[in-house]
Amino acid sequence: MIKLGVNIDHVATIREARKGCEPDPVHAAALAELSGADGITVHLREDRRHIQDRDLKILRSTVKTRLNLEMAVEEEVVKIAEEIRPEMATLVPEKRQEVTTEGGLDVVSGKERIKEVIKRLKKQNILVSLFIDPDKKQVEKSAELKADFIEFHTGCFANTVGKEHEKETERLHLMAELAVKLGLRVNAGHGLNYWNVSEVVSMAGIEEFNIGHSIISRAVLVGLERAVREMKDAIRNAELLRKI
Ligand code: PXP
Numbered sequence: 001m002i003k004l005g006v007n008i009d010h011v012a013t014i015r016e017a018r019k020g021c022e023p024d025p026v027h028a029a030a031l032a033e034l035s036g037a038d039g040i041t042v043h044l045r046e047d048r049r050h051i052q053d054r055d056l057k058i059l060r061s062t063v064k065t066r067l068n069l070e071m072a073v074e075e076e077v078v079k080i081a082e083e084i085r086p087e088m089a090t091l092v093p094e095k096r097q098e099v100t101t102e103g104g105l106d107v108v109s110g111k112e113r114i115k116e117v118i119k120r121l122k123k124q125n126i127l128v129s130l131f132i133d134p135d136k137k138q139v140e141k142s143a144e145l146k147a148d149f150i151e152f153h154t155g156c157f158a159n160t161v162g163k164e165h166e167k168e169t170e171r172l173h174l175m176a177e178l179a180v181k182l183g184l185r186v187n188a189g190h191g192l193n194y195w196n197v198s199e200v201v202s203m204a205g206i207e208e209f210n211i212g213h214s215i216i217s218r219a220v221l222v223g224l225e226r227a228v229r230e231m232k233d234a235i236r237n238a239e240l241l242r243k244i
Pocket of ligand 1: 007009043070090092131151188189190191192210211212213214
């Protein structure tokens with residue numbers, strides 16, 4: 001069965017909107033695991049806009065399934081990964097201005113640094129995945145760099161419709177076949193949701209989807225009814241106590 005890695009960055013984004021302590025991504029990770037998630041994914045960004053160092057440290061000791069750290073190849077975060085030793089590190093590009101990871105890592109132009117980082121992470125027994133676009137040159141270079149996994153950036157697939165979407169879907173499937181042929185293990189993520197996931201389950205070799213936004217968005221809606229009811233109860237109980 002294809003595994004599900006739940007990306008909990010979005011929980012931390014809500015917390016950081018108030019710079020407070022709720023909702024805690026550590027609690028979200030535990031609930032996701034209790035509900036059957038096969039892994040927990042977090043991105044420690046250079047600007048710490050959502051996940052904080054404290055989250056990563058606690059998650060390292062509380063995640064029972066598998067911790068996947070998305071990270072840029074910046075020295076500061078490479079050192080943190082070597083120390084924290086997640087089960088998997090997914091190397092991603094990072095731009096300060098972007099809303100989210102907007103494209104795959106260019107492993108062709110960044111090959112020297114990526115090669116060095118892969119070597120260092122593997123030395124710590126961390127599986128290394130490269131988050132790349134479904135592009136022939138990127139897949140071939142990933143195999144040459146001896147990454148364990150590639151994660152296909154499914155953003156273009158998710159954000160297109162009609163003929164363009166068909167083309168993107170075919171591109172993903174073809175590149176997954178190539179990746180498997182070259183000995184790479186295959187994951188995919190970005191923009192996957194409850195509807196489009198059905199179109200990628202048949203990708204060659206697909207082992208895991210990493211999904212965040214869609215799951216957290218749904219959680220807000222399916223959990224809202226209970227949350228409102230609980231607040232009404234809290235108010236009513238407080239009023240009753242005051243009258244006693
Ligand atoms: N995989 C990677 C490498 C990502 O950077 C992201 C976005 O944080 C995801 C998966 C999850 O994408 P989404 O939040 O759109 O499901």
